[in-house]
Amino acid sequence: MYVAVKGGEKAIKNAHQLLADRRRGKRDVPEISADQIREQLSLAVDRVMSEGSLYDRDLAALAIKQARGDLIEAIFLIRAYRATLPRLGYTQALSTATMQVERRISAIFKDLPGGQVLGPTFDYTHRLIDFKLAAEQEIASGVEAQAQPGAPMPKVASLLGEEGLIETASAADGEGDPTEMADITREPLSFPCGRDLRLQSLARADEGFLLALAYSTQRGYGRTHPFVGEIRVGAVDVEFFVEELGFEVPLGRLQVTECEMVNQFVGTDTLAPQFSTGYGLVFGHCERKAMSVALVERALRAEEFGETVQAPAQDAEFVLSHCDNVQAMGFVEHLKLPHYVDFQSELQLVRQLRKDFAARPAQGAEKASVK
Amino acid sequence: MIESPHETGYNFAYLDEQTKRMIRRAIMKAIAIPGYQVPFAAREMPMPHGWGTGGVQLTAALLGPEDVLKVIDQGADDTTNAVSIRQFFQKTAGIATTTRTDEASIIQTRHRIPEMPLKAGQILVYQVPIPEPLRFLEPRETETRKMHALEEYGLMHVKLYEDIARHGYIATTYAYPVRVEGRYVMDPSPIPKFDNPKMQMSPALQLFGAGREKRIYAIAPHTRVASLDFDDHPFKINRFDRPCALCGGEGVYLDEVLMDDRGQRMFVCSDTSYCESRRAMGHGPVDASAEPAR
Amino acid sequence: MNAPNRPELSQDTELPLMQVRGLTRYFGARPGCIDVSFDVFAGEVLAIVGESGSGKSTLLSLISAQLKPDQGAVHYQMRDGVNRNVLELNEAEQRLLMRTDWGFVHQDPAMGLRMGISAGANIGERLMAIGARHYGDIRSAAQSWLTCVEIEPDRIDDLPKAFSGGMRQRLQFARNLVTQPRLIFMDEPTGGLDVSVQARLLDLLRELAANLGLAVIIVTHDLGVARILSHRILVMRRGRVIEQGLTDQVLDDPQEPYTQLLVSSILQA
Numbered sequence: 044m045y046v047a048v049k050g051g052e053k054a055i056k057n058a059h060q061l062l063a064d065r066r067r068g069k070r071d072v073p074e075i076s077a078d079q080i081r082e083q084l085s086l087a088v089d090r091v092m093s094e095g096s097l098y099d100r101d102l103a104a105l106a107i108k109q110a111r112g113d114l115i116e117a118i119f120l121i122r123a124y125r126a127t128l129p130r131l132g133y134t135q136a137l138s139t140a141t142m143q144v145e146r147r148i149s150a151i152f153k154d155l156p157g158g159q160v161l162g163p164t165f166d167y168t169h170r171l172i173d174f175k176l177a178a179e180q181e182i183a184s185g186v187e188a189q190a191q192p193g194a195p196m197p198k199v200a201s202l203l204g205e206e207g208l209i210e211t212a213s214a215a216d217g218e219g220d221p222t223e224m225a226d227i228t229r230e231p232l233s234f235p236c237g238r239d240l241r242l243q244s245l246a247r248a249d250e251g252f253l254l255a256l257a258y259s260t261q262r263g264y265g266r267t268h269p270f271v272g273e274i275r276v277g278a279v280d281v282e283f284f285v286e287e288l289g290f291e292v293p294l295g296r297l298q299v300t301e302c303e304m305v306n307q308f309v310g311t312d313t314l315a316p317q318f319s320t321g322y323g324l325v326f327g328h329c330e331r332k333a334m335s336v337a338l339v340e341r342a343l344r345a346e347e348f349g350e351t352v353q354a355p356a357q358d359a360e361f362v363l364s365h366c367d368n369v370q371a372m373g374f375v376e377h378l379k380l381p382h383y384v385d386f387q388s389e390l391q392l393v394r395q396l397r398k399d400f401a402a403r404p405a406q407g408a409e410k411a412s413v414k
Numbered sequence: 415m416i417e418s419p420h421e422t423g424y425n426f427a428y429l430d431e432q433t434k435r436m437i438r439r440a441i442m443k444a445i446a447i448p449g450y451q452v453p454f455a456a457r458e459m460p461m462p463h464g465w466g467t468g469g470v471q472l473t474a475a476l477l478g479p480e481d482v483l484k485v486i487d488q489g490a491d492d493t494t495n496a497v498s499i500r501q502f503f504q505k506t507a508g509i510a511t512t513t514r515t516d517e518a519s520i521i522q523t524r525h526r527i528p529e530m531p532l533k534a535g536q537i538l539v540y541q542v543p544i545p546e547p548l549r550f551l552e553p554r555e556t557e558t559r560k561m562h563a564l565e566e567y568g569l570m571h572v573k574l575y576e577d578i579a580r581h582g583y584i585a586t587t588y589a590y591p592v593r594v595e596g597r598y599v600m601d602p603s604p605i606p607k608f609d610n611p612k613m614q615m616s617p618a619l620q621l622f623g624a625g626r627e628k629r630i631y632a633i634a635p636h637t638r639v640a641s642l643d644f645d646d647h648p649f650k651i652n653r654f655d656r657p658c659a660l661c662g663g664e665g666v667y668l669d670e671v672l673m674d675d676r677g678q679r680m681f682v683c684s685d686t687s688y689c690e691s692r693r694a695m696g697h698g699p700v701d702a703s704a705e706p707a708r
Numbered sequence: 709m710n711a712p713n714r715p716e717l718s719q720d721t722e723l724p725l726m727q728v729r730g731l732t733r734y735f736g737a738r739p740g741c742i743d744v745s746f747d748v749f750a751g752e753v754l755a756i757v758g759e760s761g762s763g764k765s766t767l768l769s770l771i772s773a774q775l776k777p778d779q780g781a782v783h784y785q786m787r788d789g790v791n792r793n794v795l796e797l798n799e800a801e802q803r804l805l806m807r808t809d810w811g812f813v814h815q816d817p818a819m820g821l822r823m824g825i826s827a828g829a830n831i832g833e834r835l836m837a838i839g840a841r842h843y844g845d846i847r848s849a850a851q852s853w854l855t856c857v858e859i860e861p862d863r864i865d866d867l868p869k870a871f872s873g874g875m876r877q878r879l880q881f882a883r884n885l886v887t888q889p890r891l892i893f894m895d896e897p898t899g900g901l902d903v904s905v906q907a908r909l910l911d912l913l914r915e916l917a918a919n920l921g922l923a924v925i926i927v928t929h930d931l932g933v934a935r936i937l938s939h940r941i942l943v944m945r946r947g948r949v950i951e952q953g954l955t956d957q958v959l960d961d962p963q964e965p966y967t968q969l970l971v972s973s974i975l976q977a
Binding site: 051054055122123127228229231232234235360369373375376382383384387388390391396399 | 432457462463464465487492498501525526543555556585588589605626628652669670
């Protein structure tokens with residue numbers, strides 16, 4: 044009986060075996076392949092990739108398979124894997140202005156240079172279950188269209204910037220030498236923290252947490268008066284400056300989602316009124332996440348703009364310390380680990396307190412005896 | 415770089431050498447300023463945060479091929495998480511492991527300090543969930559760091575005062591805060607306060623790792639570690655009014671094991687290795703009536 | 709009144725306890741406080757009066773080192789008799805001063821008290837912060853200060869939540885007085901209280917200040933409070949001190965038209 048409370052190696056082994064069995068499910072249903080997940084559950088793959096902070100669709104798909112579709116578990120697998128990868132260097136900053144755009148919309152101009160490109164979006168679908176999908180069927184290939192083929196597609200922020208109507212990124216934001224940028228994976232977060240660390244933290248933060256916070260700013264807990272300046276999804280080149288060669292070489296392409304929110308700012312005594320921005324950039328096609336990042340990012344800049352910090356979304360320590368789902372899931376779930384040593388201490392204490400309680404004299408007498 | 419003899423693909427003891435060097439630097443700093451929480455860039459480990467990632471990173475940075483590792487959770491070598499961590503290092507470092515306290519060069523622990531006194535040369539690695547002893551009085555990191563810097567620990571005593579005013583004694587039973595070498599107030603991790611006196615002037619090196627919170631701190635060998643108290647309400651540990659039902663050990667920390675659904679329980683050593691070694695030496699239950707039903 | 713005696717101080721009573729010189733602070737283009745200078749002597753009660761927005765609360769934040777001025781100095785005669793510019797003390801020294809030789813009573817007791825801990829711990833906190841480690845001593849000090857501020861000592865284990873508004877303010881006094889400070893800052897300490905409660909609180913304050921030899925700098929919009937408590941008065945308007953002098957003199961014979969207006973509005977009310 045005593046032995047039964049101890050876990051032991053055998054129990055762990057059996058649990059792992061059972062897990063593998065449940066993962067496979069009924070054997071008469073064909074096994075899903077990582078390729079199928081990558082191609083057909085691509086938005087789940089993108090979320091795992093962006094919150095796992097590793098751009099590798101094959102690995103993300105495999106992680107989803109291994110995690111039985113538990114995305115946070117899959118994100119965790121990716122994170123643990125990436126932690127062991129050597130750091131070879133830092134690439135040049137991505138240029139989203141020259142992105143090969145697959146989707147690009149702006150909510151603040153009806154039309155603009157380069158046009159609005161809807162791309163693949165759920166936005167105007169009716170959310171009706173499509174029962175036909177239950178059966179396999181041929182799907183016609185999509186029509187990729189650019190509103191104005193070949194035309195340059197300048198960033199909306201730069202269009203506003205020409206009039207000085209919107210803030211421009213400052214040197215303090217980490218423009219320039221990429222090696223001077225903070226690196227969330229190589230140094231601990233400390234407060235107050237700069238925009239670089241903030242954006243990195245938010246880029247890998249839990250989508251659900253950010254979505255709720257972003258929503259709270261819209262409902263008045265730290266209002267920022269946002270407009271979607273621009274959302275663009277597409278491929279950008281990654282370039283690496285090779286010291287020995289003296290020039291940049293392309294390493295490949297990434298699909299990213301970028302969101303720039305344009306927010307009201309009335310100015311202060313020293314700053315003229317102009318629009319401020321909130322920014323979000325994430326791997327893959329994660330539009331809801333990019334928007335949430337941009338909203339929360341702007342809310343976190345409250346202090347910078349002399350706004351009163353009172354809502355949760357404006358509090359950098361609160362948001363950044365709790366936004367990481369790998370940290371959060373670990374600590375919440377660690378409550379499952381045995382705590383019987385501490386609980387034993389508490390048991391003893393409660394028994395003592397109850398003994399004292401039962402032995403104490405009537406209420407009035409006790410008050411008087413307190414010295 | 416030391417070659418990994420086992421599982422392919424990963425470096426010896428999992429972490430890459432650069433990361434180990436970064437952690438060792440943090441350890442050196444922590445030893446130099448006992449009780450001070452050194453921030454470090456904790457990596458994601460292949461086990462969840464809160465399950466010992468801080469301790470595992472310390473152990474990974476400390477392990478050499480000659481080391482003998484012991485891992486305990488709740489005092490026991492065979493609890494699931496202890497087994498899992500021990501297997502992790504067997505797999506990634508191929509080092510020798512033991513359950514015997516006196517044989518181990520590194521002991522990673524969660525929630526206990528072994529009953530057998532530690533020796534010079536041994537390292538005790540604690541897994542820490544919340545390294546900041548002031549956290550529940552002041553949630554802000556910016557503020558708690560200032561409080562440590564300015565040695566503003568009055569609030570800590572306010573909490574103890576409240577306990578005494580309400581209950582007549584200090585009602586903190588585990589993670590009982592200590593002051594290290596007269597300077598930093600430190601969280602000893604959630605060990606029962608029963609274990610606090612073992613930290614004082616220990617000849618072993620004590621290291622504390624909090625992976626999620628990204629902090630390392632240390633108690634160098636032969637360092638003063640005082641549990642916070644009042645002059646007229648000195649720190650007291652909770653003693654058990656009975657010996658271990660298996661080995662008859664006294665003055666040790668006991669686990670309460672429920673025997674049935676009618677309130678039958680027995681009390682046995684939480685330190686399984688200690689209990690086994692006593693029984694191996696021929697010790698047994700003190701009182702025949704306490705013999706467990708088997 | 710059985711307040712413990714203050715330890716011997718090497719204090720020069722000829723010199724002011726605090727000398728404020730040329731304090732100026734702007735918030736952007738808006739002046740908070742412009743070129744304010746005055747002295748406070750040991751045991752003296754100084755009232756800073758003015759309408760809301762006149763800069764009196766800004767001034768209080770500046771002289772209590774909670775806000776940095778653009779210009780100016782605040783000299784304070786420390787307990788060792790040395791005169792130091794408070795604004796040039798490091799943060800550790802400022803915090804120590806704030807919890808030993810100074811006190812601060814807020815209009816809102818929730819800002820000055822810890823509402824979630826007992827009255828005794830509220831009073832004992834400062835003692836523990838400076839190293840008191842004897843539970844019994846801390847407790848008896850708390851009890852005697854409760855008595856001093858006219859709170860029944862058997863309320864020592866009650867939370868401030870269970871106290872009335874007037875009691876909370878008195879608890880704030882006790883919490884500040886326990887380290888026997890020489891200077892207390894007060895921000896509208898009677899604001900928001902019933903008239904009868906106010907009167908009792910003012911009586912207590914006057915008595916405490918006199919018996920303990922406390923210097924008090926009190927900010928109030930209520931000239932009645934200033935008249936009852938203070939020896940001297942500063943009248944502020946738009947960030948500047950426009951008139952200062954003995955309280956009776958200023959209130960009975962105001963020189964500035966603005967002060968005259970303030971005084972007459974009180975009389976009419």
